[in-house]
Amino acid sequence: MPDGNGGELYVESNSPNIEVCQSVWQTQTKNRNELWGVNAVRITVCAMLLIVGLSPMPVLSQDMALSGVLVDGEGWQLVSQGHKFTEGPAVDAQGRVYFTDVPESRIFRIELDGKVTLFDEKTANTNGLMFGPDGLLYGCRNGDKQIVAYTEKGEYTVVVEGVQSNDLVVAGNGSIWFTDPPGERVWHISGDASRTKKxxxxxxxxxxxxxxxxxxxxxxxxxxxxxxxxxxxxxxGSLSHKDRYYGPVQLPSRADRPGSDGMTVDSIGRLYVATRAGLQMFDPTGRLGGAIAKPQAGSLSNVCFGGPNLDILYVTAGDKVYRRKVQATGVRYKKP
Structure with missing residues (x-):
């Protein structure tokens, strides 16, 4: 049973899986759509309740539940604290995880033994990070309106400049996509030497x-x-066929915005989204499989897989970073 800091419980008729994650009992009926079927029931929870009288409903059962991801007896473990606002977790080839403290303009590295070391202390409010296939650490250096690439020694070169950025992803061919929230845009940077942006x-x-x-x-x-x-x-690198495949992202109690932020994906295509309601997991068909309860009150800002086997989830949450062992494994993008 969760501690009430976040998450939600979703129950569908005829589904053998019940995922527990939140506070205050409440039931709602959701209209038909292509992902939920007919009359799926959502229940948010924080105290014990005996559920009775739920009649059978013609709904789609969930393909993948959180029980296939979580490890019995494994919870969130505190890794680092005392920061202003943590973001941008990214894993290197060894399984070490890097993260940013955006207001403090710092990047830290979490060693395999859990020790946290300072990687760079003048990052110009760098936010999102991700390693590329070339072993470089790419970052959204928004204070200088740049996308940069770090070497292991902490030295960086400018990839493109004159852009606003928040988060990014690097493909196996070196292509980069990054988000620009104020400009309401997604940008692409080519993976070749020209580094053309559009x-x-x-x-x-x-x-x-x-x-x-x-x-x-x-x-x-x-x-x-x-x-x-x-x-x-x-x-x-251009994008087509815009769609709302995943979702909907669920809202925490008494909130009108989900606060969806950073994401990661595992080897079989499950999506993990950092939100105000917890770490929400969507299966490859786009349906919500459940929400992993937050390690503390407030929003989660980002998530990645780390460790030598990519089987440890790391989340950034306010002034702290947490991790937990899971059954799922992350992905390293390879050159097509």
Whole structure:
């Protein structure tokens, strides 16, 4: 049973899986759509309740539940604290995880033994991070309006400049997509030596961004709306077939915005989204499989898989970073 800091419980008739994650009992009926079926019931929870009298409903059962991800007896473990606002977790080839403290303009590295060391202390408010196939650490250096690439020694070069950025994803061919929330744009940077940049999506206020394991679909969060946008990735990096494949993202109690932020994906295509209601997991069909309770009150800002086997989830949450062992494994994007 959770401690009431976040998460939600979703119950569908005829489903053998019950996922527990939240406070205050409340039932709602959701109208028919292509993901939920008919009359799916949502229940938010924080105290014990005997559920009786739920009549059978013709709904789609969930393909993948959190029980296939979580490890019995494993909870969130505190890794680092005392920061202003943590963001941008990214894993290197060894399994070490890097993260940013945006207001303090610092990047830290979490060693495999859990020790936390300072990587860079003058980052110009760098936010999102991700390693590329070349072993470089790419970052959204928004204070200087740049996308940069760090070497292991902490030295960086400018990839492109003159852009606003929040989060980014790097494909196996070196292509980069990054989000620009104020400009309501998604940008693409070519993976070749020209590093040509272009706008590939407009009209949404994007935040987090990730690729599916096959690198054929780009997923974008929008913090103000319970929507995850998907796009088909074309060969030149442009985007097409905009759709709302995943969702809807669930809202925490007494809130009108989900606060969807950073994301990660596992090896079989499950999506993990950092939100105010917890770490929400969507299966490859786009349906919500459940929400992992938050380690503390407040919003989660981002998430990644780390460790030598990519089987440890790391989340950034306010002034802290947490991790927990899971059954799922993360993805390293390979060159097509």
């Amino acid at each position: 706008i590939v999506a407009e009209g949404i206020r994007p935040n987090g961004v990730i690729l599916t394991p096959d690198q054929g679909t780009l997923v974008v969060t929008e913090s103000q709306e319970p929507v995850l946008w998907t796009f088909r990735v074309e060969r030149d």
